Amino acid sequence: MRNLRWLAALPFLGILVGPFFLNRVEPFVFGLPLLLAWLVFCVIGTSILMGVIYLTDPQNRAPEDPR
């Protein structure tokens, strides 16, 4: 499951490359301008991806991290 950490590259792609293609106001998505809606989607997606990485990371079951 370790390879899942490469998912962390997706937020970089979405946020750094996305604006070149989605730099528009319309159409509105959920009432937000398109570019803003895309960036919000990226931020929420980042949290989800990091959650997946956290849950599958064997490091977090190591004894060095007592809860």
Added chain:
Amino acid sequence: MSIALVIVAAGFALAIGLGLYARVGREMGLEQWTVGGRGFGTALVFLLMAGEIYTTFTFLGGSGIAYGKGGPAYYILCYLTLAYVTSYWLLPPVWRYAKQHNLYTQPDFFARKYGSRALGMLVALVGIVALVPYLVLQFKGLGIIVSTASYGAISSTTAVWIGAAALTAYVVVSGVHGSAWTAVIKDTSILFVVVFLGIYLPVHYYGGYEGLFTAIEAAKPGFLALPDRGQSPTWFTTTVLLTALGGYMWPHTFASLYTAREPGAFRRNAVILPIYQLINLFVFVIGFTAVMQVPGLTGPDVDLSLFKLSLATFPPWVIGLIGATGVLTALVPGSMILIAGVTLVANNLVRPLRPGMDDAATARLCKILVPVLALVCVGFTLSGGDTIVQLLLMGYNFVTQLFPCFITSLMRRNPLDRRAAIAGIVAGVATVAATVLSGFSLAKLPLLGPLQDVNVGIVALVVNVVVTVAVAQMVRAGATAAQAAE
């Protein structure tokens, strides 16, 4: 005295009271004062990190840049999100190393990794130079908030003096413990206030988000996206990248990670903190609502947009609550910055020059330096006129120069030695300083085409990396030659 001012004063008193209470039952040695005895759990580390990242900058600067610039404001939503992603892997090894070697500050880390006191002092200097505008920014925000919430009864200048005095008192007494506990109150109230304003204001004036954005698009087409030139997508991407790399290079952020009890706290934070970033969405919406409701603010005055709009909308007691929250957003990060700043001076500039100095003497010197640093920053605050966003970006350009030699120091075999690291940082910082002082910008070079909009900090970073690699090569060549001569 207006009801608004009474509430602001109560917020002030609460912050100071909590700050003082936090030290109860603790001996304030250097380790307790600067890094909380390395005993903070996930929740406190979260609050401390969020606490110093969500500052008056979020509150006033974020709405100000949305009001003044429109679409380019979105970068604020993005850069920390990326910084959090990297933090998942970067922070735990730093924490482990810091604990193992009993480090207090960011320069300690560099000095130890590279075995060089000189590098430590250089990093300390860069940190102090970057921290001063950051603290000035907090004072500036504090002044705006108090003078607005008092409906002009207290001048911004008086507010800055009161704020600086209060901050000094509570930092001297309780150190980082005070910051953590005040952060609890601050984050709860900023969350509540910003979400409330970000939902209420657009609904009140436009019936909802779509109504708000449609009205702005009709009046100012394209304002809600990035412009083709200037703050274009190229500017956006390079600025987000630069500030994301610099996100954890601030001395106070770096030092706050030493406060954690265990490194898992950072991994959990990396999951939660991006969602927390969405608070900025509400901040932007407040700024956008102000665009057509309180038009005409320009220059540094854009930072007033949140308050001007609130004054036009709410009765004084609500202004008081907003003001009290604003005061906390200045005090908490302000205290973190002060602690980090004086620890840098005492522990990393003075101590290396006076070998006999022990922890107790260093802690004493720290507390003496608090009012000195506060005074310096008050001086800058009362004399300068930049907007909050400009101040912050300048500080970021400085601290980001530490990133290249930071990242290589985490590698199993660091390819750089101290000479390469020092040369790179000096070259990068000199480039930033030269561009800031001369007012240089790539926009003056039309040959570059779309590359004109690249953030100047990236240029400095490239200079930094080139010099670092060149010196590292020279060092290696020198070592090989010496070996051959034997």
